[in-house]
Amino acid sequence: MRSLIDILSLSTEEIDELIAVAEDIIARPEAYREKCRYKKLATLFFEPSTRTRLSFEAAMYELGGSVLGFSEANSSSAAKGESVADTARTVSCYADIIAMRHPKEGAPLVASMAASVPIINAGDGGHNHPTQTLTDLLTIKREKGRLNNMTVGFCGDLKFGRTVHSLIEALSRYTGIKVVLISPEELKLPGYLKKDILDAKEIEYTETTDLSAVMPKLDILYMTRVQRERFFNEEDYLRLKDSYILTPEKLENAKSDLAILHPLPRVNEIHTSVDADPRACYFRQVLNGKFIRMALILKLLEVE
Amino acid sequence: MHIDSIKNGVVIDHIKAGKSMEVYNYLELDKLDCTVAIIKNVSSKKMGRKDIIKIDSEMEVDLDVLGYIDSEITVNIIKNEILCEKKKLTLPSQIKDVVKCKNPRCITTTEQELPHIFKLTDAETQTYRCIYCEAKAK
Numbered sequence: 001m002r003s004l005i006d007i008l009s010l011s012t013e014e015i016d017e018l019i020a021v022a023e024d025i026i027a028r029p030e031a032y033r034e035k036c037r038y039k040k041l042a043t044l045f046f047e048p049s050t051r052t053r054l055s056f057e058a059a060m061y062e063l064g065g066s067v068l069g070f071s072e073a074n075s076s077s078a079a080k081g082e083s084v085a086d087t088a089r090t091v092s093c094y095a096d097i098i099a100m101r102h103p104k105e106g107a108p109l110v111a112s113m114a115a116s117v118p119i120i121n122a123g124d125g126g127h128n129h130p131t132q133t134l135t136d137l138l139t140i141k142r143e144k145g146r147l148n149n150m151t152v153g154f155c156g157d158l159k160f161g162r163t164v165h166s167l168i169e170a171l172s173r174y175t176g177i178k179v180v181l182i183s184p185e186e187l188k189l190p191g192y193l194k195k196d197i198l199d200a201k202e203i204e205y206t207e208t209t210d211l212s213a214v215m216p217k218l219d220i221l222y223m224t225r226v227q228r229e230r231f232f233n234e235e236d237y238l239r240l241k242d243s244y245i246l247t248p249e250k251l252e253n254a255k256s257d258l259a260i261l262h263p264l265p266r267v268n269e270i271h272t273s274v275d276a277d278p279r280a281c282y283f284r285q286v287l288n289g290k291f292i293r294m295a296l297i298l299k300l301l302e303v304e
Numbered sequence: 305m306h307i308d309s310i311k312n313g314v315v316i317d318h319i320k321a322g323k324s325m326e327v328y329n330y331l332e333l334d335k336l337d338c339t340v341a342i343i344k345n346v347s348s349k350k351m352g353r354k355d356i357i358k359i360d361s362e363m364e365v366d367l368d369v370l371g372y373i374d375s376e377i378t379v380n381i382i383k384n385e386i387l388c389e390k391k392k393l394t395l396p397s398q399i400k401d402v403v404k405c406k407n408p409r410c411i412t413t414t415e416q417e418l419p420h421i422f423k424l425t426d427a428e429t430q431t432y433r434c435i436y437c438e439a440k441a442k
Contacts, residue, residue, distance in 0.1 A: 083415050083417070084411065084415060085415075102411070103409075104409060104410065104411040104413070104414055104415075105407065105409045105410050105411060105436060105437035105438075105439075106410055106411040106412070106434070106435070106436020106437045107411045107436075109411075109435065109436055110411055110415065110418060110436065124411075125409045125437075126409065127409075127437055127438070
């Protein structure tokens with residue numbers, strides 16, 4: 001029995017295998033409609049996240065399974081003071097697999113130590129969110145046809161943005177990746193990530209505050225939201241939230257086959273007039289999220 | 305200065321000068337009823353100055369804790385006034401309930417019965433990280 005807590009617990013072969021299954025699901029959805037019949041997914045969301053929860057639920061329904069769970073801590077026994085471990089043990093009696101989101105870092109790991117069914121980390125605070133990274137990788141693969149040999153720009157909040165950290169870690173295992181880090185000074189990628197990942201794996205990277213200047217180089221542009229909840233100080237949030245807004249004008253000198261990704265939800269960092277541009281992939285990315293979660297559920301439930 | 309020799313007990317030697325109280329606290333030696341001598345700033349050929357702790361009772365010393373504090377420390381087991389075993393320390397691969405995670409976002413801050421476990425992630429820099437949130441041990 002295996003859980004998915006951290007993207008790095010998957011080998012590149014396993015990630016490639018998940019992507020291949022997701023692509024097969026996209027090509028032949030009818031072949032998967034009954035794969036999880038009589039199986040149940042529990043979605044334990046101790047903090048609200050409509051998108052991720054609905055994506056997991058849609059994934060399970062499309063595999064023919066069913067879903068139970070809660071979408072905020074107030075409607076669970078956590079409100080009565082039950083521990084994460086006890087909740088996981090209890091829900092293991094009702095469900096075949098659990099997707100858990102929790103505001104505290106490490107909560108899904110605690111659950112996986114106690115549960116008797118696989119746990120999928122659906123986001124633990126600002127820490128890990130492996131299914132978002134899998135979604136991003138599937139999107140890059142589908143848009144570009146490969147996961148190696150490309151220049152990837154990350155823009156916005158690179159300090160607190162966990163999706164950025166995880167995607168850089170995941171991409172660092174592929175060859176020929178160049179990274180461009182675009183952020184205000186205050187939201188630069190933490191030094192330890194530059195040292196432990198980029199330097200350690202000898203990945204070429206540049207840091208800049210100017211999005212327009214680096215636009216022509218990029219094959220992928222990964223935009224992020226400057227998240228209010230990651231700041232201790234409201235003033236810092238208000239000062240930095242509009243730092244990098246993507247508009248059609250800024251895309252004028254971009255490559256014709258650029259792929260623009262965003263983990264969503266966006267606030268205003270991508271202007272809505274960009275949505276009609278064929279290079280805007282973020283809504284296709286949402287759809288990919290459902291397919292990769294279907295592939296992951298199949299893998300963890302060991303369904304052939 | 306004269307310190308009585310030990311008949312049966314433990315001598316913790318080669319403690320960095322000034323670190324003996326830290327070792328005393330980590331090993332919870334205040335809970336022992338036997339004689340415990342903390343000897344500070346002893347001259348040492350190897351270290352210049354060092355601290356030594358002598359415990360006049362047989363006890364199991366948590367070597368992982370000592371290895372985490374300073375892997376250069378040596379532990380000598382004394383039986384019938386004879387040094388019968390000299391233990392060299394290594395960096396433990398994991399430490400449990402030695403240090404607490406200080407990350408306010410870590411699950412251990414709200415679930416206080418959870419053990420505080422840190423794993424050695426970089427032996428060169430002696431970096432330990434919380435298994436739950438990956439914050440560095442401080």
